[in-house]
Amino acid sequence: MEFVGQTVGQGPKRNGLTVKQVGELTRPGRYSDGNGLYLHVRSGGSKQWIVRYTAAGHKRRDIGIGPADAVTLADARIKALEIKKTIRAGDDPIDQRKRDDSEHTFEKVADEVWRHNRPSWRNPKHADQWINTLRSYAFPVIGKCHVADVTSDHIIEILLPIWLSKPETSNRVRQRMNVVFEWSIVKGLRKDANPVQGVAHVLPKRRRQVRHFPALPWRQLPVFYAVLAAQTSVSAYALRFAILTAARSGEVRFAEWSEIDVEQRLWTVPADRMKMGRQHRVPLSDEAIMVLRCCEGLHDRLIFPSPHTSKPQSDMAFSQLLNRMGYVNITTHGFRSTFRDWCSEAGNVPWEVAEQALAHQRGDATERAYARSDLLDQRRRAMMNWASYAISTE
Numbered sequence: 001m002e003f004v005g006q007t008v009g010q011g012p013k014r015n016g017l018t019v020k021q022v023g024e025l026t027r028p029g030r031y032s033d034g035n036g037l038y039l040h041v042r043s044g045g046s047k048q049w050i051v052r053y054t055a056a057g058h059k060r061r062d063i064g065i066g067p068a069d070a071v072t073l074a075d076a077r078i079k080a081l082e083i084k085k086t087i088r089a090g091d092d093p094i095d096q097r098k099r100d101d102s103e104h105t106f107e108k109v110a111d112e113v114w115r116h117n118r119p120s121w122r123n124p125k126h127a128d129q130w131i132n133t134l135r136s137y138a139f140p141v142i143g144k145c146h147v148a149d150v151t152s153d154h155i156i157e158i159l160l161p162i163w164l165s166k167p168e169t170s171n172r173v174r175q176r177m178n179v180v181f182e183w184s185i186v187k188g189l190r191k192d193a194n195p196v197q198g199v200a201h202v203l204p205k206r207r208r209q210v211r212h213f214p215a216l217p218w219r220q221l222p223v224f225y226a227v228l229a230a231q232t233s234v235s236a237y238a239l240r241f242a243i244l245t246a247a248r249s250g251e252v253r254f255a256e257w258s259e260i261d262v263e264q265r266l267w268t269v270p271a272d273r274m275k276m277g278r279q280h281r282v283p284l285s286d287e288a289i290m291v292l293r294c295c296e297g298l299h300d301r302l303i304f305p306s307p308h309t310s311k312p313q314s315d316m317a318f319s320q321l322l323n324r325m326g327y328v329n330i331t332t333h334g335f336r337s338t339f340r341d342w343c344s345e346a347g348n349v350p351w352e353v354a355e356q357a358l359a360h361q362r363g364d365a366t367e368r369a370y371a372r373s374d375l376l377d378q379r380r381r382a383m384m385n386w387a388s389y390a391i392s393t394e
Contacts, residue, residue: 016033016034017031017032017039018073019073022039022047022073025039025041026041026045027041028041028042030050033076033077035077035080035081035084036080036083036084037051037076037080038050038051038052038062039068046067047067047068048067048068049064049065049066049067049071049076049079050062050064050065051063051065051080051083051093053083053084053087053093055092055093055094061092061094063094065079065080065083070192104146104147104148104184104189105143105144105145105147106138106139106142106144106145106147106150106180107139107143109147109180109183109184109189110131110138110139110180111131113179113180113183114127114130117130123250125315129172130176133172133173133176134177137158137173138158138173138176141157141158142158147180147184147190148184148189148190148191148192150181151195152196152199154195155174155177155195155196155199156202156203158173158177159173159174159199160203163203163204163206164204164206167206174196174200177196178194178196178197181194181195181196214329214330214331214334215330215331215334215335215336215337215341216327216330217338217341218338218342218346221342221389221390222389222390222391222393225240225243225391226391226393227325228240228243228325231325233321234298234304234305234306234307235304235313235317235318235321236321237291237294237295237304238252238253238304238317238318239318239321239322239332240287240291241255241288241304242318242335243335243339244284244285244287244288244383244386245267245284245288246335246336246339246358246383246386247269247359248333248336248359249315249318250315251280253304253312253313253314253317254302254312255267255269255302255303255304256301257300257301257303260284260292262289262292265283265284265285265380266281266283266284267281267282267284268280268281268282269281269282274359275359276359276360278359280359280374281374282383283379283383283384285384285386285387286384286387287390287391288383319331339354339357339386340354340358342389343357343382346389347382347385347386347389349382349385350378352375353378353379353382354382356375356379357382357383
C-alpha cells in the first residue's frame with residue numbers, strides 16, 4: 001500500500017521530526033524527517049524507518065533501516081547519512097544489502113562456524129553430527145534467511161515439532177543454533193539479541209528424565225567375563241580392558257602403547273581424550289596386563305586397532321560384539337555402572353576412591369582445590385580386587 005508523504009511540525013532542523021512525535025504518531029502514513037528519511041506508520045500501529053533515494057540507473061527506491069522501537073531517531077539519521085554516502089560512492093544500498101544477505105545467510109554462517117570449530121573436535125563423528133542436525137532441522141526453516149532477520153518465532157517453529165518427541169535432538173539443535181547466533185553477534189552480522197535465548201520458556205514443559213545406560217548386574221560379571229575371555233577378537237580384548245579399567249569406550253578404543261608403563265603397571269590417558277579434560281592415571285591389574293600382552297604386535301601405535309583398517313576400533317565394535325555374544329540389552333558404558341555398584345555393595349571401596357576410578361569430577365571447586373591427590377594407591381587396590389572378582393568362578 002502506498003502512503004502519501006506528510007510533514008509534521010518543526011524540529012531541530014527543517015521538516016525534522018522530534019523524539020516525542022516519533023513516539024506519539026499513530027495515523028498511518030509516511031512522515032518526513034528530511035534528507036530522505038521517513039517514519040512509516042502502518043495501519044496496524046507498527047513503525048519503521050525508511051530511506052528514499054534515487055540511485056544511478058534506477059527509479060526512486062525505498063530501503064528499510066529498522067523498526068522505530070529498536071532504532072532511535074538519532075540512529076536512523078546516522079543510517080540515512082551512511083546510505084547517502086554509499087550512493088555517492090556509486091553503489092546501490094539495496095543491491096549491496098542483497099549481496100550481504102546472500103553471503104550471511106544462516107546456512108552459510110553455520111557452515112563457517114562448523115569449519116572453524118571442526119579441527120578442535122576430537123571425534124569426527126561428532127563434527128559431522130554437529131552440522132547435520134542443523135541441516136535436518138534448522139536449514140529448511142531459516143537456512144536462506146540472513147542471520148540478522150531470524151526471530152524467536154523462527155526458532156520456536158524449528159524446535160516445537162521435536163521438543164517433546166526428541167528432547168536430546170532438540171537440545172542439540174538449540175545449542176548449535178545458539179552458537180551460530182553468538183558468532184554472528186560477535187562478528188557484527190547481527191545487532192539484535194540472540195533469538196535462541198529464552199525460547200525454552202515458551203515451549204511445552206518437559207518431564208525430567210534421567211538417562212541410565214543398560215548395565216550388567218555386578219553379580220553376573222564373572223559368568224559374562226568368562227564368556228568374553230573365550231573370544232579372541234581385538235574388540236573382545238578391548239572390551240575386557242575397558243571392564244578391568246572401568247574406562248570409557250573412547251578412552252580404550254584410542255589407547256596407544258606410549259601411554260602404558262608396564263613397570264609401574266600404569267595407563268596414563270591424556271587430557272584431550274578425557275571427558276573432563278584432565279589427564280587420568282589408571283592402575284593396571286595383572287589381568288589387564290595380560291590382556292595387553294595378547295595385543296602386542298598388532299600395531300606399532302594403537303593397542304586395539306581395527307583389523308580391517310589399522311585405525312582405532314569404531315564406536316560400534318563393542319555393541320556388535322555384545323550382540324554376537326547374545327547380550328543385546330547391555331551397553332559398554334553400562335559396565336562402569338556395574339563397577340560402581342560392585343564398589344558400593346561388595347568391594348568396600350570408599351565413595352571418593354570409586355569416583356576417582358571413574359574419572360568423575362568430585363565435589364565443588366573449593367573441595368577440588370584442596371583434593372590434589374588422585375588416590376592412586378587406594379585405586380590400585382580397588383582395581384586389583386575388581387579384576388580378581390571378574391575372573392572368579394562365582
